[in-house]
Structure formats: structure tokens, C-alpha cells
Amino acid sequence: MIERTPILNAVTHGLMLIGLVLAALPIYIVFVASTHDLHAVNQVPMSLYPGTHMVENYSKVWEKSQFGDKMLNSLIVAVGVTVGKVLIAAISAYSIVFFRYRMRMVFFWLIFVTLMLPLEVRIVPTYAVASNLLDPFQTILGWTGLGLKLPEVNLLNTYTGLILPLVATATGTFLYRQFFLTIPNELVEAAKMDGAGPLRFFWEILLPLSRTNMAALATIMFVYAWNQYLWPLLITTDQSKATATMMLQKIVPGPLFGQPPIWNEAMAATLLVMVPPLLVVIFMQGYFVRGLIATDK
């Protein structure tokens, strides 16, 4: 910055270059591997120049495992989670910040605590709920001694089942709350004085002001939902609802043992799975970084 440090500058550039290679080389290797034929991809070490079989490999993968459908499923889930999260988090934070009632801090903490335990550690019982959504209520009804029978709602192999548990976290609520608390009181009072009710205030003043936050939240939720693996793996047995990340498991034979995978096709599939969230992050760079830092901290 201020002084001349030619040697250190050279070292800095050198190290940054190493970092660049570390970050980008695996992605590049995946790309190159997906352009070779089976013989070339199994050379050790593999040639780092792209081969000529790109179109062939991708069309093969695309058809063989109906990748188009899987990508579409992933997209539906990712968009569903994103929209659901952006909406539900906004209205719940609005209720907590802009209304006064006794339970609101209790509610806030009830929601906030969910940040602590990610889906993975309570995966087995969550699966049980998804297989019969109304079972919690049925059990509670059972305690009251009423002989009421609720219908069974099975969310396995449905988009709803893929989406809802991922929406049930506190990530966005907290983000909105922090932002809502910075809204000056005068704005609320002015709106009230002009005769705006709570819904109108929310819709015409608060939401337009939250646009940056919504974009930030949407970016990280899209990436988060697209990259989900364990949950879709558990609750979809029906191939028509399988997501793209799940296909990676189907495309290679059992972990490390047995037959070596058909690497060029496996890498083509890997790249297909990588690209959508990567594009989102590249184009929404600023929002992504902002969202990550604002929601996790």
C-alpha cells in the first residue's frame, strides 16, 4: 500500500497464483475429464488439454439418466425453497418486530434455536414426520383421549416433502429481523398517520426497502437447496422425483470398490451439477457474500 516491497509483492503474487490454482484446478480437471473418451480419461496422469468427445459424453449422460428431468427437479426444489424461505421469513420477522404481543420474544427464541441443530442430526425422526405429516397432531390428539382420526399425509416422493423441511429453519428470519430493527420509527409512524394499515405498510414500504436483503437471502438459499444431498436421497425412492445431486451417487458404482467408474461420464454429470449454483454465485457475487456473512453471523 504505502511502501515499496518488491520481494514481498512477488511472493504475494506467487501465493495468490497458487491459491488460484488450488481453487480452480479441480473444477478445470472435471471439465477436461468430461471431454475425453474412456481411454484418454483413464491415462495416468490424464492430459490436461480438453479432448474432443465433449458433446458425445454430455449427450450420453443426459439421456442415460434422464438428467434433464433431474435438473428440472433440482430447479423446482431450489426455487421452491428460495421463494418459501424469502416469503415466510419475511412475514414471521415482520410479526416479531412490528407487532407488540407478549409471546413474541418466545416465538423469536423458538425460531432462533432451530439454527443450532441442522437437519442432518435429526434426520431419522424428520424422515418419520415426512412419511406421515399429521402424525404429530395425531399423537397429541391421542393424549387428549379424543378418538379423532386424522388422514395420513405422506410427503415421501413429493416436491412438498423435498422443500418444506428445508424451509423450516431460522436463517432468513434472523436476517430480516436485524434489518427491520434498523427501520426508523418515524417511517412507521408516518405511514400510520397517512392511514396505512399493517399489510399496506409491509407491502409498499417494508418489502421494497428489503430488496437487497431478499436478494442476498435468495442467493444463498438457492445454492443451499440445490446442493442438498442427504435429504433428497432419503425421501425420494421414485426416480421421477430424484434430484441432480442424487444422480451422482447412481452414476458411480459403490464407493471406491469394485468396478472403476466410467470417469468421463461421471465427470460430465459432476460438471452439470456444479454449474447452476456456480452461475448463481458468479452473477450474484455481491449478494452471495453479503447473505453469507449476514445470515451466519
Added chain:
Amino acid sequence: MDQRATFSNLWLAGALIAPQLLLVFLFFYWPASQAVYWAFTTQPPFGGTNDWVGFQNFQQIFTDRVYWNSVVVSIIFAFFSTSLSIGMALLFALFVDRQLKGYKAYRFIYFWPYAIAAPAVGLAFRFIFAPDAGFVSAINTISPNLWNPAFNGTDAMILIVLANSWKMMAYNFIFFLAGLQAIPRALIEAAAMDGSSVLRRARDIQLPLLAPTLFFLLVINITETFVDSFGIVDITTGGGPARATDLMVYKIYSDGFKGLDYSMAAAQSIVLMGLVIGLTFIQFRYVEKRIHYK
């Protein structure tokens, strides 16, 4: 915040928060309490209501060598991948923060890996480090099976540590860079005026001021490695060879869904939950309160 101007339509307030509360109840509180219930009961072999067994399930997992193996494996995994990813990210963030020519391009690409799904990362690394293809297997020409994650537990562990660190490095980098940029420029300029070198400033000003970020990332990274590493393990090693990479979260999955032993899986979930809660508590207690330099 108590002096905020607010609305008073309570029905509306309730209606607005109801969807979130309902979801949280159905997919968080109920499953979490179910896990506790299952952990203290066992299912009779022919159905019916669960029998209360107290701490028997816990006793069983704590006397199980296979379980302790997964604990040890998880700790090794957490230790190496956390130190590797935090160390590298810190180094790169310090250098990028010098803002030499072209730093924006580097910064731009450094956080790409975080956008990539864990199983995709796993598969990419499995290829690069494959024993019979890719690149690393080149060293097998020196002596056969010098590198083979399919048979050698240490190799398999190295593989998942590298894959996980690659992804987490990008995440840590974002936070370190944000932390560094929050340090007032004037402070560093003043130190430079006093004649301190770049490295001296990094050691005496930037690193101490980064302490809160560092501790935050430590906790997050350890939690993530314990909880969120399923994708990488499942696609690369599947817990093998010979359970060398059988992480706690992977074992819960295989006991619960492959072994169909809900009580055992639930007891393990509770242990993991306790661990995560403990880590979060440490974060709130010490990181948020103690480490304030401003």
C-alpha cells in the same frame, strides 16, 4: 427496541407468524423430541408401543468399539480439515487484502468452491485421487499401492480431508476477507508510518483484530465437519475402508436407514446434538463476549 412504533392487530400478527411456527414445530421440535424419546426406549420386535429402557441405549453405544471408532475418526477429520481450511484461507485472505494488482480476480475465484455441492466435490476429488486413474495415482508407479484410498484407511482419510477443506477454504476466505476489510485503514497506515513492515503489521495488528472472526470460524468449521460432511463421505469412501472414514453423522445414517435401528440412531443423534449445542454455547459464551478488542 421496546420503544418501537408497532401495529396492534393481534390476529394478523398471529397469522403472519403461524406458518413459520408450524413448520418449525413439525420439522424441528417434534423430530427433536422424537429423537429424545427413541433414545430412551426400544422398539419391541413385533411392533407395539416402545419400552422405556432409560440409559440402556446410551450404555450400549458407549461400550461399542465401532461407535468410539466413529468418534475418533470424526475428531481426526474435524481437526485436520478445520486447521487446513482455516490456515489456508487466512493466508490467502491476508495476501488478497494487500490489494495488489489483480487481487479482484483472485478474490472472485477463491470463493467458487463453496458454491459446489458436497457430492460433486466428493466425486471430483475421488477422480483426481483415484488409485487407478486421475493424477495422484502417478506415484503408484514408484511402488504399487503406495496411494490407494480404497484399501488404505489413512489415504481415504486424507482424501476426505482434502475434499472438505477445499470447499470450506472458500467459505472461510469470505469471512476472513470481510473481517480484514472491517479493520480501519487508518490503523494500518499509522503503523506503516511508524515504520512497521507488512509482515509485522499482519502479526501485530491484523491477526489480533481478526481473533473474533477466527474463533467464530473455528466453531462453525468444527460444527460443519461433524454435521455436514455426509455428502463427501458417502460419494467418496462410503465410510470405508474398514470404517476408517465412518464419521458420526454417516454412522447415524447407516444405523438408522440401513440397519433400521431407530433407537441406536436416535441415541447417537442425541450425542451429536449435545455436541453441536455445546459448541454453539461456547460460541455465544466466549466468542461473543470475551473477544472484544474495540
